[in-house]
Each structure stands twice: as structure tokens, then as C-alpha cells.
Amino acid sequence: MDTEARKNALHYFFDKVVGPLGFKFTPDAELRDFLLEQEVKLEAKHGIPFCPCQPIRNDRARDMKIVCPCIPYHREYFDALKRCWCGLFVHEDVTDPDSLPQLPPKEVGLE
Amino acid sequence: MSDNFIRAISVGEIAPGGMKAVELDGREVVICNCDGNFYAIQRRCGHMNAPLEMGTLDGTCVTCGMHCAQFDVTTGQALSGPVPEDIGNETLPPRVAAMLQNVGMQMQHVRTESVHTYKAKVEGGWVHVAP
Numbered sequence: 001m002d003t004e005a006r007k008n009a010l011h012y013f014f015d016k017v018v019g020p021l022g023f024k025f026t027p028d029a030e031l032r033d034f035l036l037e038q039e040v041k042l043e044a045k046h047g048i049p050f051c052p053c054q055p056i057r058n059d060r061a062r063d064m065k066i067v068c069p070c071i072p073y074h075r076e077y078f079d080a081l082k083r084c085w086c087g088l089f090v091h092e093d094v095t096d097p098d099s100l101p102q103l104p105p106k107e108v109g110l111e
Numbered sequence: 112m113s114d115n116f117i118r119a120i121s122v123g124e125i126a127p128g129g130m131k132a133v134e135l136d137g138r139e140v141v142i143c144n145c146d147g148n149f150y151a152i153q154r155r156c157g158h159m160n161a162p163l164e165m166g167t168l169d170g171t172c173v174t175c176g177m178h179c180a181q182f183d184v185t186t187g188q189a190l191s192g193p194v195p196e197d198i199g200n201e202t203l204p205p206r207v208a209a210m211l212q213n214v215g216m217q218m219q220h221v222r223t224e225s226v227h228t229y230k231a232k233v234e235g236g237w238v239h240v241a242p
Contacts, residue, residue, distance in 0.1 A: 001189055001223070009172055009181060009190040047195035060197060 001044060007036040010049060010068075014089075018069050023078075023089040026097045035088045039068055053086035080108035116232065116239035119151070123236075130164040130173070135240055140229060142238055143184045145171050150184040151231040151240045157182060157189050157224040180223050187228040193218075 011025070018024065026032050038052035050056055054066040065073040071084060078084050082091040083100050090097050105111045117135050125131050125144040132141050132154050139154035141164045150171070156163050161177035168174075174181050178193030203211065230241035 001191065005183060005186075005188050006190050009183070012170055012172065043191065047192070060199075 003040050006040045010036055010039060014069050018089050021071050022092055023071055024092045026087055026090050028097050031087060035086055051086055077105055077110055115242050117242060119238050119240045121237055122233055128168055130168050132164040140240060143168055149231045149233055149238045151229040152184050152187055153227040156180055157226045158193055182226050187226045189223045189225045192223040
């Protein structure tokens with residue numbers, strides 16, 4: 001499987017999903033490219049494009065919540081951060097993703 | 112036609128986003144309408160030979176209906192292998208479980224190959240496919 005072709009395909013399909021959720025791909029092209037490449041590798045290994053920054057625990061119910069784009073499963077948290085936890089997606093109004101703080105859930109009042 | 116393209120179907124036979132299987136000189140071909148641009152690919156999936164027109168077409172990406180392997184219809188390039196199935200925690204009868212285990216073991220060795228593409232062009236309201 002060609003990694004670049006698969007990255008483009010994931011980009012095409014994810015874009016359709018995250019747009020209606022109020023998110024977009026990060027404008028940081030290097031980060032976007034790197035994260036998509038990791039997802040292609042995870043998909044090649046597991047058959048599923050899991051989030052590259054979350055551990056796979058072999059608990060299907062839990063693992064399905066980290067299949068990219070996992071925004072619907074962690075909406076409240078990502079809305080508070082204005083980004084998903086790996087930073088592949090940011091709120092559609094974000095232009096400078098580096099300015100967004102990465103905070104644990106309890107610091108945004110979710111635990 | 113001077114370049115030996117074969118007249119396959121009329122343009123109106125496939126709505127945008129649709130696919131149709133045809134047989135042309137003994138070849139099984141699927142013609143895809145990608146928002147008005149027509150492409151022709153081999154009918155058989157590069158994973159396990161399922162008929163691709165029974166899958167879905169999104170943009171220029173076709174997803175096989177059998178195991179969800181994906182291909183780019185413009186190049187034929189394989190974009191992903193099959194999606195693993197989940198039977199949850201269901202307990203299967205021993206014979207069925209043994210059969211599935213055997214099938215699963217063999218499927219691990221099945222490679223997803225790219226599919227063949229054919230040149231296609233529209234002329235006079237018809238889609239023509241290269242021999």
C-alpha cells in the first residue's frame with residue numbers, strides 16, 4: 001500500500017467528517033503530514049486508523065473511541081481545548097494551533 | 112472510431128457518484144462516474160475478487176462492499192486493505208468458530224493488489240473504453 005495515496009484518502013474522508021463537527025485539519029502542514037502518516041502505519045498494522053497519540057488497550061469498546069476522527073467521543077474536552085488531543089484537528093476558527101494550550105480534562109472542568 | 116475504443120454505455124446510464132458493470136470483449140469492467148468524469152477499472156476487487164460496482168464510490172475512491180478494501184479509480188491504486196470484522200463477545204458454535212479461525216488464518220496472507228484501469232473517454236454522449 002502506498003503511504004502517500006492512503007494519507008490523501010484519509011485526508012479526503014476525514015475532511016468530510018470533521019467539517020460538520022466544526023473542526024478542520026490543523027494548518028500546521030508538517031504536523032498534519034506526520035500524524036496522518038502515523039495513522040496509515042497504525043491502519044496497516046491493526047486495520048483501523050487509531051489516534052496516534054493514544055494507547056490501544058485491546059478493549060474494543062474503549063478502543064473504538066480512539067478511532068480517528070474521535071471528536072464525537074470526546075467532544076466536550078476537544079471543544080474546551082479547541083483541538084483534538086493529538087492536534088490533527090482544530091476548531092474551524094483556529095489559525096495558530098501553537099497558541100492552544102494542552103490541558104488535562106480536570107483543568108478544563110471535566111473531571 | 113480510429114483508436115479502437117469500444118462504445119460501452121451512454122453517459123446518462125450512470126448518475127454522478129454511480130458505477131455500472133459492463134462486459135467488453137470478455138473483460139469485466141466497472142465504469143465510474145466521478146462527478147461527470149468517467150473512469151473504467153477492472154470489475155474484480157484487488158483483495159478477494161468481489162464485484163466492485165456493488166461497493167460505494169466517493170469522489171474517486173471506490174470501497175469494496177465485501178471487506179471495504181479501497182481503490183483510487185483514476186489510478187487503480189490500492190488505498191487500503193480490508194477492514195477487520197468484529198463479532199463482539201458472541202459465542203459461536205464450535206464448528207463455526209473453527210471454520211472462521213481457519214478462514215481468518217488464511218486471510219492474513221491475502222494481499223490487496225491494485226486494480227487495472229482502462230482509458231475511458233466520452234464522445235457523442237457515450238462512454239468509450241480502450242481495448
